[in-house]
Amino acid sequence: MSINDIQRRRFDTLIIGAGGGGLRAALQLAEADASVAVVSKVFPTRSHTVAAQGGMNAALANVLPDNWHWHMFDTVKGSDYLGDQDAIEYMCRAAPKVVYELEHSGVPFSRLDNGKIYQRPFGGQSQNFGGDQAARTCAAADRTGHAILHSLYQQNIRAKTHFFDEYFAVDLLKDEQGNVLGAFVFDIHTGEELIIEAKTTLLATGGAGQLFRTTTNALINTGDGMGMALRAGVPLQDMEFFQFHPTGIAGRGMLITEGARGEGGYLVNCEGERLMERYAPKAKDLASRDVVSRSIYTEVKEGRGCGPNRDHVMLKLDHLGEAVLQKRLPGIRQTCITFLGIDPAEQPIPVYPTAHYTMGGIPTDRYGQVVIPVKDTPEEPVHGLYAAGECACVSVHGANRLGGNSLLDILVFGRSAANHIIETLKETRYHRPMDEDSIAQAYERLHRWDATGDGESVEQIRTDLKKAMEENCGVFRSQDVLDNGVKQVSAIAERLKHARINDNTSMFNTARVEALELENLMDVALATVYSAAARTESRGAHSRIDYPDRDDKHWMRHSLYSLEDRKLDYKPVRTKPMSVPSFPPKARVY
Amino acid sequence: MPATADDSELRWRCRRGMLELDIIFNEFLDKAYSTLTHEQKDLLDQMLDYPDQLLFDLLLGHMPSADKGISSLVTYIRDTIRP
Ligand SMILES: Cc1cc2nc3c(=O)[nH]c(=O)nc-3n(C[C@H](O)[C@H](O)[C@H](O)COP(=O)(O)OP(=O)(O)OC[C@H]3O[C@@H](n4cnc5c(N)ncnc54)[C@H](O)[C@@H]3O)c2cc1C
Numbered sequence: 001m002s003i004n005d006i007q008r009r010r011f012d013t014l015i016i017g018a019g020g021g022g023l024r025a026a027l028q029l030a031e032a033d034a035s036v037a038v039v040s041k042v043f044p045t046r047s048h049t050v051a052a053q054g055g056m057n058a059a060l061a062n063v064l065p066d067n068w069h070w071h072m073f074d075t076v077k078g079s080d081y082l083g084d085q086d087a088i089e090y091m092c093r094a095a096p097k098v099v100y101e102l103e104h105s106g107v108p109f110s111r112l113d114n115g116k117i118y119q120r121p122f123g124g125q126s127q128n129f130g131g132d133q134a135a136r137t138c139a140a141a142d143r144t145g146h147a148i149l150h151s152l153y154q155q156n157i158r159a160k161t162h163f164f165d166e167y168f169a170v171d172l173l174k175d176e177q178g179n180v181l182g183a184f185v186f187d188i189h190t191g192e193e194l195i196i197e198a199k200t201t202l203l204a205t206g207g208a209g210q211l212f213r214t215t216t217n218a219l220i221n222t223g224d225g226m227g228m229a230l231r232a233g234v235p236l237q238d239m240e241f242f243q244f245h246p247t248g249i250a251g252r253g254m255l256i257t258e259g260a261r262g263e264g265g266y267l268v269n270c271e272g273e274r275l276m277e278r279y280a281p282k283a284k285d286l287a288s289r290d291v292v293s294r295s296i297y298t299e300v301k302e303g304r305g306c307g308p309n310r311d312h313v314m315l316k317l318d319h320l321g322e323a324v325l326q327k328r329l330p331g332i333r334q335t336c337i338t339f340l341g342i343d344p345a346e347q348p349i350p351v352y353p354t355a356h357y358t359m360g361g362i363p364t365d366r367y368g369q370v371v372i373p374v375k376d377t378p379e380e381p382v383h384g385l386y387a388a389g390e391c392a393c394v395s396v397h398g399a400n401r402l403g404g405n406s407l408l409d410i411l412v413f414g415r416s417a418a419n420h421i422i423e424t425l426k427e428t429r430y431h432r433p434m435d436e437d438s439i440a441q442a443y444e445r446l447h448r449w450d451a452t453g454d455g456e457s458v459e460q461i462r463t464d465l466k467k468a469m470e471e472n473c474g475v476f477r478s479q480d481v482l483d484n485g486v487k488q489v490s491a492i493a494e495r496l497k498h499a500r501i502n503d504n505t506s507m508f509n510t511a512r513v514e515a516l517e518l519e520n521l522m523d524v525a526l527a528t529v530y531s532a533a534a535r536t537e538s539r540g541a542h543s544r545i546d547y548p549d550r551d552d553k554h555w556m557r558h559s560l561y562s563l564e565d566r567k568l569d570y571k572p573v574r575t576k577p578m579s580v581p582s583f584p585p586k587a588r589v590y
Numbered sequence: 591m592p593a594t595a596d597d598s599e600l601r602w603r604c605r606r607g608m609l610e611l612d613i614i615f616n617e618f619l620d621k622a623y624s625t626l627t628h629e630q631k632d633l634l635d636q637m638l639d640y641p642d643q644l645l646f647d648l649l650l651g652h653m654p655s656a657d658k659g660i661s662s663l664v665t666y667i668r669d670t671i672r673p
Contacts, residue, residue, distance in 0.1 A: 042605055050607035050642045146643040166602075188602065219605055219612045254610055334650040335610065341673045508598040 001193060003443050008195045011037040011162065012425050014182050016169045016225060017204030018044035020052075020145070020407060021389025023152035024414030025202055025368075025421075030159035032422045037196055039164045039185050041220065041513070044153050045146075048206050048218050049410070052145030053331060054257045055120065055137040056407035058095035062116040063135040065127055068092040071136060073583055075405060078124045078288050079398025080540035081556060081585040082238065084574035087366040087394045091405075094412045099138050102411075105155060107147045108140050121262045124288040124402040124590075133286060137404040142257070142331045144407065167194070168513055169224065171442035172201065172232045172385070176435045180232065180385035184442035188513060191506025193446070195439060199428045200384050200421045203229065203362060203370075204414065207390040208524045210517075212355035212474070213466040216245055216255040225391040227520030229362045230527065234372055234382060235560040235569065237393040239360035239524070240532035241541045243401055244475050246292035248354025250312035252339060256332055256351060258403045261285040263328050265317040267296065268348065269304040275313065280590040287590035290400045290541045293353040297475045300352070307350060314348035321345070353475050357401050359541065360531070361393035363560065368392070368417025373560065378571035386421060388413040395558065398573075399540020445519075449512045455500030458515045465492050465518075465525055473529045478545045482533035489529050493522050527561040534568050535559065552585050603638040611642060614649050617671045633663045 013029050015022045018040035029036045040047065059066040071092040076083055099117065103109055110118040117138050125134040140147040156163075166188045173182045173195065182198040205225030209217025226236055247256040247267075261267075266285045269275050279295040280287035287295075296313050299305060306314050317325060317332070322345040325333050336344050363379070365371050368386040371379035388394075389410040396409055472485030496518065501511040537551035538544045560569040575582045604615035626634065637645065637660055647653045648664050655661040 042607070046605075046607045046642055048607045051609070143643050146641070150641070189599075216609055218607055218609045220607070252613070254613075330652065331650070334652055338650050338668065338671075339610075339613075339673065503598075508602060510598045510602050513602075 003440060006193045006195055008197055009037070010197045010431055011035045012198065013037070013200045013202065013421055014039065014196050014198035015202045015204055016183060017047070017206060017389065017391070018163070019047035019204060019206050019389060019410065020049040020148055020152065021410035021414040022202065022204030023149065023156055024411045025204065025388060025418040026156050026161045027152060027159060028415055028418030029421060030156060030161045034422065034425055035162070037162045037164060037198070038156070039167045039169050039183070039196070041166065041168045041188065043165050044163060045149050047149060048221055049145045049149045049407070051218060052407050053142040054122065054259050055139030055144045055404050056099065057122070057125070057136045057402070057404035058099040058138055058408065059092065059136055060096055060099065060117060060119060060138065062112060063119045066134050066136055068095065069580065070127060070129060070134065071095065072577070072580075073129045074124055074126055075396060075402060076583045077130070077586070077588060078400055078402040079396070080400055080550065080588055081552070082241070082395065082398030082539060082558070082573055084395050085577040085582050086574050087396050089577040089580065090366050090416070091396050091408060091412045095408055098408065098411045098415070102148060102151065105151050107151050109138055110141055120259060121286065122403040123258050123261070123283070123286045123292070133283070142259070142329075148407065168516065169228065170446050170516065172228050173434055173442065174232065174438045175432050178233070179383040179432060181432055181434050184439060186446065188510070189508060191509060193443070197431050197434065199431060200386060200424055202368065202386040202388060202417055202421065203391055204387070204389045205391045207358035208521065209355050209358070210521060211242070211466065211469050211525050211528065213470045214248060214251070214253040214352070215355040216248055216253055217355070222517040222521050223358070223391070223524035224517060224520045225387065226361060226527070227523045229370070229387070230523050230563040233564070234362060234370055234385070235562040236524070236527045237360055237363040237558050237560055238395060238399070238531070239527040239561055240535050240559060241359035241399045242355060242528065243289055243357035243359055243541050244293045244353035245356035246289055246296055246353050247315055247351040249335070249339060250307070250350040250352040253354045254335060254339060255354065255356070256315060256335070256349060260315065260317060260329055260332055263324065264320050265315055267292070267351070268314050268316055269299045270306045270310065271304060275299050283590035288400060288402065290543065291590055293475050294543055296351070296353055312350045312352040315351045316348045317344045318346055318348065357406065358390055359393070359397045359399065359401055360528075361391050362387040363558070364388070364392045364394050366394060366413070366416060367420035368413055369420060373569060373571060386417045388417045399542060446516070449501055449515050450504045451500065452504060453500060455498050456495055458499050458501055458511070458518050461492060461496050461499055462518050462521070465489065465522065468492060469525055469529070473532055476543060476545060477532060479533070482529065485529040486533050489525050493526060496522055523563060526566060530566055530568060531559045531561050556585065600634070606645070607642045608646060610650065611645055614667065614671055618667050622666075622670045630663060630666070633659050636660070637663065
């Protein structure tokens with residue numbers, strides 16, 4: 001199809017991504033009578049939000065005393081003081097309301113005997129600003145994400161949101177002034193291309209766990225929205241902060257939820273020693289994720305790992321008894337039986353940190369507006385462009401996300417972005433004319449993969465990228481390791497330019513989809529490793545052997561990586577909350 | 591050899607929201623796709639319309655399927671990928 005024959009459709013708002021973030025925003029907009037298009041490369045209810053089994057945080061105080069201010073303190077501390085305190089206050093205050101909204105729309109939260117929503121303890125939660133363990137996580141058994149996603153999808157269908165299922169978004173489209181006016185997409189079934197013109201566009205494309213070889217993330221998490229933002233001239237923020245979940249099944253990546261430790265499971269080394277007692281005497285196995293991940297890494301590095309290669313530690317659950325496991329953690333038991341052939345009611349589970357969550361992303365303010373530095377202003381909105389969910393960096397998670405805070409983030413900021421869009425739409429009566437060059441660029445990027453001839457395979461390059469990232473930008477980092485990472489990833493990126501796929505058909509050309517995904521992953525990998533090599537301190541998930549301490553004087557600031565010249569820039573952390581005094585940085589002890 | 595559109599469509603439908611399902615389906619397709627009968631392929635096709643959480647429950651042994659055909663395909667898949 002020639003570029004001039006491509007069909008065009010117009011909507012008030014285009015949402016790219018149909019996970020919890022995208023669907024929450026779409027619902028708000030559709031209910032306000034905006035015309036909304038949602039594009040998703042997989043059927044909406046197969047978005048990655050479906051995998052969130054643990055639950056979401058809200059200070060409801062149903063099990064133990066709690067309030068939003070304690071939740072805020074924990075989130076700021078968990079973020080290692082890199083989170084923006086205005087956004088964190090906004091999120092923690094909104095949390096109970098968001099949970100009740102879900103409850104009213106039919107999400108079947110687990111209940112206490114008194115009928116109130118059950119809440120389980122998760123890592124990093126405290127009462128009274130760092131005191132005793134709190135219980136703040138609301139769950140719909142072990143299918144919270146599934147319940148939320150299905151409920152939002154059904155409501156969107158009722159509200160007449162227009163879905164483009166199994167359409168792949170290639171790039172954002174702009175006008176000459178840089179306003180974002182929609183996206184260039186294609187139908188994965190037929191290959192047919194489509195220009196979606198929109199007065200406002202929201203990116204809600206999720207995370208980029210596929211950057212690493214061992215990950216909890218599904219194959220679809222390739223950071224596409226982050227790649228699109230970079231190519232549209234938006235820098236990515238704080239990409240050096242990638243959360244490794246401490247308890248992935250060793251060698252395979254699947255998550256063993258924090259709930260396992262919440263219910264009384266604990267980690268042991270090859271000597272049978274309960275290792276977290278040494279690293280976090282108070283919180284022990286419920287210390288925050290980065291602390292537990294690093295402790296496991298240290299045990300293995302110092303020779304106290306388990307197994308023939310001493311390359312993992314063990315998570316013990318057998319003392320809880322079969323009945324408790326079956327009642328509270330049925331999923332984990334079957335996961336172990338299926339993938340390892342062992343029953344955790346009888347034997348401990350081999351675990352090791354696994355890449356889990358992208359804390360960095362597309363910089364936004366708390367209204368979901370994408371913001372970039374322009375001259376002396378660090379945060380100037382990009383007209384027409386919004387982002388929410390894991391692809392965004394608002395930043396509520398800072399250097400380290402707390403378990404249960406992501407479902408909350410995607411819903412709170414999906415909603416607040418939609419509210420801001422509704423206001424913007426009131427002032428935006430007409431569609432602006434597109435810059436035809438911007439369409440041509442997206443078209444060329446897609447059709448570059450039609451070229452035939454010799455070239456390296458996409459699969460090989462992807463395998464090499466994930467290995468390079470794991471080995472050079474993983475849990476423990478030093479200048480040598482990271483510099484090597486920059487070199488290796490840059491060389492792999494060069495190879496991608498000459499890669500070929502051996503399929504140039506239109507129908508279901510998944511080879512082409514995977515090639516486009518790899519291009520996105522590559523840019524996100526470069527952002528991650530460049531930002532990591534530059535940050536000479538340890539903070540949250542970014543932990544360096546050569547700079548073991550946090551350095552607030554030089555580094556209490558957000559990184560911004562731009563595609564152009566692979567340039568790094570920085571902006572201050574917003575330490576001033578909306579209404580309460582700010583939490584000044586303190587040593588982070590659990 | 592480029593994959594046929596049908597093969598590619600099947601592989602794409604095996605891309606799910608959960609890593610566990612990605613791993614199960616990909617391992618299964620790699621090991622056993624060429625041995626599947628027409629009937630089994632139809633069943634697989636039918637199963638891929640299920641929601642992820644239901645597939646997760648079936649394939650990870652949380653619950654049996656009431657449908658005899660699906661139930662036997664689930665057993666076949668689990669046997670094929672058993673460690
Ligand atoms: C195993 C696991 C368990 C988790 N458990 C919890 C938990 O218990 N509690 C918690 O708070 N958080 C949890 N998380 C984190 C949380 O699930 C995610 O951060 C969150 O669901 C992300 O939602 P999202 O809406 O941003 O994106 P997603 O749900 O990932 O959706 C992304 C959407 O974007 C679409 N998309 C992407 N690229 C394109 C493209 N190029 N074109 C078209 N569409 C595209 C996809 O099709 C999809 O619809 C967990 C994560 C994992 C991996």
